Every structure is written in C-alpha cells, then in structure tokens.
Amino acid sequence: MTKFMQVLFIMSLIVLSSLAISANPAVTDVEIIKFKFLPREITIRAGDKVRWTNKEKRQYHSVWFEKLGEPEPDYLFPDESYERVFEKAGDFPYRCGPHPEMTGVVHVR
Numbered sequence: 001m002t003k004f005m006q007v008l009f010i011m012s013l014i015v016l017s018s019l020a021i022s023a024n025p026a027v028t029d030v031e032i033i034k035f036k037f038l039p040r041e042i043t044i045r046a047g048d049k050v051r052w053t054n055k056e057k058r059q060y061h062s063v064w065f066e067k068l069g070e071p072e073p074d075y076l077f078p079d080e081s082y083e084r085v086f087e088k089a090g091d092f093p094y095r096c097g098p099h100p101e102m103t104g105v106v107h108v109r
C-alpha cells in the first residue's frame with residue numbers, strides 16, 4: 001500500500017467507527033398513568049433505550065429493577081422521566097417502589 005492509501009484506510013476506519021458510536025438507539029416510551037405502566041409489557045432489541053415518563057397530575061412513582069439487586073431509585077415526579085439502555089437480551093421485570101402492585105416487564109431480544 002502507498003502511504004496515501006494507508007492514510008485513506010485509517011481515515012475511513014475512523015469515520016466508520018464514529019458512525020457506529022453515534023447511531024442512536026431506538027427509544028420505546030412507557031407512560032406512567034393512573035397507577036399503571038403503559039404498556040405494561042414491551043419487547044425491544046438489545047442496545048435499545050426505554051423511557052418512562054410520569055404522566056400523573058400529582059402522584060410520584062418509581063421504576064425499580066428490584067430483581068437485579070439494585071437499590072430503590074429516586075421517585076419520578078409528574079413530567080419527569082427515566083431512561084435506561086438495555087445491552088443484554090433477557091426478561092427484566094420491574095415495579096414501582098411505593099406501589100408494589102404496579103409492575104411491568106421489559107423483554108430484550
């Protein structure tokens with residue numbers, strides 16, 4: 001390879017890798033309304049993001065992946081949202097901290 005070809009090759013690698021990094025993950029929205037996660041059950045692809053938004057007028061909730069052994073997260077107040085990227089395939093059940101009857105599941109394929 002000539003020097004010019006080598007430079008061109010390295011430059012194209014840099015461009016390609018930056019494209020891969022900046023590719024935005026798909027975002028799936030889950031609304032928290034009337035003490036429910038809607039939709040309660042979603043299926044996404046590995047690497048995608050889920051965004052939960054509290055749509056209540058005045059009630060706070062949380063999105064707690066208790067079964068992953070995580071501590072209870074901060075409450076989400078009305079109009080606040082929480083985002084999480086799921087890198088690995090699996091089934092991820094979660095609940096609301098203050099309201100154990102509020103549950104949801106994220107299936108990652």
Ligand SMILES: [Cu+2]
Nearest residue numbers: 061096099102
């Ligand atoms: Cu709740």
